[in-house]
Amino acid sequence: MSLESVLEHFKKWNRDTDVQIFEQSSATVDMAAEAIGVIPARIAKTLSFRGEGEQAILVVAAGDAKIDNKKFRKTFGFKARMLSPDEVFAQTGHKIGGVCPFGLANNLDVYLDVSMKRFDTLFPACGSTNSAIELSCEEIQEYAGAQDWVDVCKGWTDESAVAIS
Template identity: 80%
Template sequence: MSLESVKAHFKQWHRDVDVMEFDTSSATVELAAEAIGVIPARIAKTLSFRGDGEQAMLIVAAGDAKIDNKKFRNTFGFKARMLNPDEVLEQTGHAIGGVCPFGLENNLDVYLDVSMKRFETLFPACGSSNSAIELTTEEIFYYSFAKEWVDVCKGWEEAEPEENITLINQHTKNA
């Protein structure tokens, strides 16, 4: 049902046909990167947190980024507390492994982390553990009805995308 809600969401822009479905799992950043054939950093992962009230909030970040608790608190004014799997499903309509900011069960605040801006395109999930869509950062912002860009992640600044590509190429040659 979740994949269908995402496809219905994209149908209004005639982008439902761009949703990719895989024979293998794409439920984690690593599995999604492998299924698509890109570096893990280009997977746009959606993280679910308790908002300031009853509603959850979503942060979409690059696959190699991790939430920086201090940055999160400075940006939002409260401690980052992730939802448990049942709460994620209840709030988003998507199960863990397919969570995305599209076709949501509830009208949630969506924020995009600047860690994604270094890529031309990224691949967010599409509501199931074996789907994705390739979008520009501008498209992710537009289609997710994001509120704003934020800087709440760490760990992604250390390696530039070119370095990651070089590492993957070296790994492929050595395999």
């Protein structure tokens, strides 16, 4: 899985050749930002949570955003509990540091946090600890088959300037 499944996924849109592979690791927000040459907030990180039942849910958020437990519970109706690295791999097919909402091992619900809307483009990982692709919010939504935009994060700048659409 991982990088190969993401490349295959992007072939549907002729975007597989746009995936960037780095010599250095891009496994954390800060490492990815350094590898790409952007501010950490422009890294679109994918967070994996226990959903109701067997399936996980994924929330993609800006690199500087943190999950707000109260907002998460209000939005989804259950407590935000992150998956272990083994559970993340089993659910997504991607290892920690390369998790993204593309080329998934299972059909998971993906949600996009409004923290990303302040940027024209962001850089999600592509299934490995040394890859990324530059995408607009609309492209992330389309390519991930995202369910909806949510407001479940805190700590990011310009919070009051973004409205949920």
